[in-house]
Amino acid sequence: IGLTSKYLGAGFQTTGYPYQQPDRLDYTINTRFNAWKNKINVVASVGQRVNNVSNTALKAKQFIGNLNWFTQFDDHFSLNVNYNNFGFQSNSGINPFGIKNVSNDMGINPTYNWSNSKMNHLLSLSYNYSKYDERDVISGATTSNNTHTVLLNYVPTFLTKEVSPDFSVLYFSNSVPGIKTTLTTISSGISLPVAKKKVRLRGQLQYTIGKLDSFSSNKNFIASCNVDVKLNKKLTWATYMTLNSFKYGNEIL
Numbered sequence: 001i002g003l004t005s006k007y008l009g010a011g012f013q014t015t016g017y018p019y020q021q022p023d024r025l026d027y028t029i030n031t032r033f034n035a036w037k038n039k040i041n042v043v044a045s046v047g048q049r050v051n052n053v054s055n056t057a058l059k060a061k062q063f064i065g066n067l068n069w070f071t072q073f074d075d076h077f078s079l080n081v082n083y084n085n086f087g088f089q090s091n092s093g094i095n096p097f098g099i100k101n102v103s104n105d106m107g108i109n110p111t112y113n114w115s116n117s118k119m120n121h122l123l124s125l126s127y128n129y130s131k132y133d134e135r136d137v138i139s140g141a142t143t144s145n146n147t148h149t150v151l152l153n154y155v156p157t158f159l160t161k162e163v164s165p166d167f168s169v170l171y172f173s174n175s176v177p178g179i180k181t182t183l184t185t186i187s188s189g190i191s192l193p194v195a196k197k198k199v200r201l202r203g204q205l206q207y208t209i210g211k212l213d214s215f216s217s218n219k220n221f222i223a224s225c226n227v228d229v230k231l232n233k234k235l236t237w238a239t240y241m242t243l244n245s246f247k248y249g250n251e252i253l
Helices: none
Strands: 002-008 024-035 040-051 060-072 077-092 095-115 119-135 142-158 164-176 179-194 199-212 218-230 236-247
Antiparallel strands (some): 002 024, 024 040, 095 119, 164 179, 199 218
């Protein structure tokens, strides 16, 4: 565990916004360790950043923390968990409500693989949750933006064939006060070389259902085909065709 501090200076001063920081002071505690016969790897840090330490503008404080935890249970199953926090707070002069926004992001990713004499299988699930809270400097009210994302991937690999298929399912949900949007996408692709591996073909199908609040769903179908021809060692001719069909829901009115 280490404690570090840092002071950065600049030739001009601006405001205390997180993306325009003229000078700042960071305090961070970092740690990294392995456990369970090196099957567990943890990297984490926590700290605070103080902006405008020269007092030429309003000061701002930020809380920064992150965690990445990886576990390899056996030869087939692994799990990765990550978390990030970014908190920002600043006064607003005579305004009673200062600037304040906090972002929290968490991800969970289990992966399972298995194989036999003919093929390998990879199954991966990813779940990500993002929460962003922001305070209105006029009313003092705090609004929240919440996002959920779930992605399931299945990739089989043939050991005796050149064909490479893949399958995925995606669910996305975002909600802010008064509005909720969801997307569900199913996609599948296949790739294979032909003509003595001088030509690679790839086709993909994707179907998406999108929904806004109580309106009827949007439906989007995409079909694509790619043909890559290797003319020589340094030159490849790429050709692609795409069909996109979109049917609107009744929110278009």
